[in-house]
Amino acid sequence: MIMATKEELLQKMSDYVFEMEDEEIADVCEEYIEAGFDPLDGILHGLVDGMNRASEMYDQEEYFVTDLLLCSDAMYAGLDVLRPHLPEDASMGESKKAVIGVIEGDTHDIGKNLVKIMMETAGFEMYDLGRDVPIDSFIEKAKEVDADLIMMSTLMTTTMPGMRTVIEKLKEQGIRDNFKVMVGGSPISVKYAEDIGADGYSRNAVEAVEVAKKLCGVE
Amino acid sequence: MTTANERLIKILSGQKVDRPACICPGGMMNMVTKELQDVAGVYLPEAHTDARMMADLAKAIVDQGCFENYGVPFCMSVEAEALGATCTMGSQLFEPHITGYAIDTVEDYKKLSPMDLESGRAKVVLDAIRILKEETSDYPIVGNLVGPVSVASSVMEPTRYYKQLRQKRELAHEYMQFVTDQLIRFGLAEVEAGANVIVISDPSGTGEILGPKYFDEYAVTYINQVVDAVAAAGAKTIVHICGQMKSVYDKVAKIHSDAFSFDAVVSIREAKTQLPDKVIMGNVSTFAIEMQNTSTVEKLARSCYNAGSDIISPACGLGMGSPLENVKAVLSTVRTFGE
Numbered sequence: 001m002i003m004a005t006k007e008e009l010l011q012k013m014s015d016y017v018f019e020m021e022d023e024e025i026a027d028v029c030e031e032y033i034e035a036g037f038d039p040l041d042g043i044l045h046g047l048v049d050g051m052n053r054a055s056e057m058y059d060q061e062e063y064f065v066t067d068l069l070l071c072s073d074a075m076y077a078g079l080d081v082l083r084p085h086l087p088e089d090a091s092m093g094e095s096k097k098a099v100i101g102v103i104e105g106d107t108h109d110i111g112k113n114l115v116k117i118m119m120e121t122a123g124f125e126m127y128d129l130g131r132d133v134p135i136d137s138f139i140e141k142a143k144e145v146d147a148d149l150i151m152m153s154t155l156m157t158t159t160m161p162g163m164r165t166v167i168e169k170l171k172e173q174g175i176r177d178n179f180k181v182m183v184g185g186s187p188i189s190v191k192y193a194e195d196i197g198a199d200g201y202s203r204n205a206v207e208a209v210e211v212a213k214k215l216c217g218v219e
Numbered sequence: 220m221t222t223a224n225e226r227l228i229k230i231l232s233g234q235k236v237d238r239p240a241c242i243c244p245g246g247m248m249n250m251v252t253k254e255l256q257d258v259a260g261v262y263l264p265e266a267h268t269d270a271r272m273m274a275d276l277a278k279a280i281v282d283q284g285c286f287e288n289y290g291v292p293f294c295m296s297v298e299a300e301a302l303g304a305t306c307t308m309g310s311q312l313f314e315p316h317i318t319g320y321a322i323d324t325v326e327d328y329k330k331l332s333p334m335d336l337e338s339g340r341a342k343v344v345l346d347a348i349r350i351l352k353e354e355t356s357d358y359p360i361v362g363n364l365v366g367p368v369s370v371a372s373s374v375m376e377p378t379r380y381y382k383q384l385r386q387k388r389e390l391a392h393e394y395m396q397f398v399t400d401q402l403i404r405f406g407l408a409e410v411e412a413g414a415n416v417i418v419i420s421d422p423s424g425t426g427e428i429l430g431p432k433y434f435d436e437y438a439v440t441y442i443n444q445v446v447d448a449v450a451a452a453g454a455k456t457i458v459h460i461c462g463q464m465k466s467v468y469d470k471v472a473k474i475h476s477d478a479f480s481f482d483a484v485v486s487i488r489e490a491k492t493q494l495p496d497k498v499i500m501g502n503v504s505t506f507a508i509e510m511q512n513t514s515t516v517e518k519l520a521r522s523c524y525n526a527g528s529d530i531i532s533p534a535c536g537l538g539m540g541s542p543l544e545n546v547k548a549v550l551s552t553v554r555t556f557g558e
Binding site for chain 2: 065
């Protein structure tokens, strides 16, 4: 049997993420590790590369939310294999921390989940509070983990005001400037984000990463 | 004098009328605000579970000059709860919403019981429609239904559900058929109770989430089954779809409803161009209604009219904090178009 080169395996890992192959990807990752290649390279230039390609397709409206969810399943299946092989002190650089959740009163979390996936792909350390998250939990968690970013979403117009409340409470506690705040969700607009004093808004998960990087001074 | 009911029915039948109708259906398209509750002296969450209160709150919408229709319920959780999802009734400011799922995987739909229309909130909704039918006239009574994809993705965890639409296609279709059959039963019961317009909102079954192929395969197919069934029972139908339509206009055109409603990201002009033969409802920004002043709301209502909107309505559910005078500004503006 001819051994595959590192590049060939990375390409395969990237392709399997891109093509939503969440079963075979584990085998390729095993093969990659057994050949003694660097796990971090495998993550960044294999798995994450595939996810980035998927998000380009999403931008071009060739892929949709369900496609990205399946791609991310494949990515995580690959990560499960590669991660244990990372050296103890290995890190993907100094990562920025973000707290994310769906605002109280709303349980629609598909968009939030996708943002979280894309943020993780981009190297952010994510703290997911889930859905129907009480206002104070955003603030407590952000303080606890010393987050760089607070990300809130809602799909319902009726729960939008909760975002403003979070920002107001941060101000009351004198810690507004400790965090960047991003908001999103279908009823949210740039105008609304500005009105409530958020730092950033994005229309979708791919754009959210760009905005987050800009706000946190990454790259 | 044309009544509001006659006008809406004519519009939905494709006939010419003096001016657009101005409605807010209820259901996902919430029309109850905090101020309205105060004025009516009827409050949420109690009105979600009491037919008399539900009917009274629906009446207050018309009595206060907010919109030209009655409509129930005031949330989008009745169907999913009746199918076994866990649901909180929310509060005066938060809508009822799903907090726990009934099944983990599509094939488990076989464990679900059919919707019980004789008890729980399904009965409350039907009783409220009966009260409205008995005690009112001249205004249309809207029965709301949550669309098949949105119900299916509320009864089971949505991320899993969306994946299984592709991974377990056959079983996913069986599940969708089960959900759709329940919606048809509930829809027909709403019509029988006295609703003459059925509005189906499917915010989780969008082109943006599913992509054109799966939007067609799942959303269009099953929405049409519901539309056809309630239309055969004599009701007019409106379908509300959220998000961008660009990738799915040709698929949306296959939906049989009498009218389409879109949210604020879709321009009425674009919708009118893309769907030339269809009745279009929309779409005054609910953000503007909640946060801006009456003159902005009036301007937006006028621009919907100028763009050719046949039924002027909020683009989405109203925020609970929307000032009553802003809410009323939509209808008061629409009324001037007939003069």
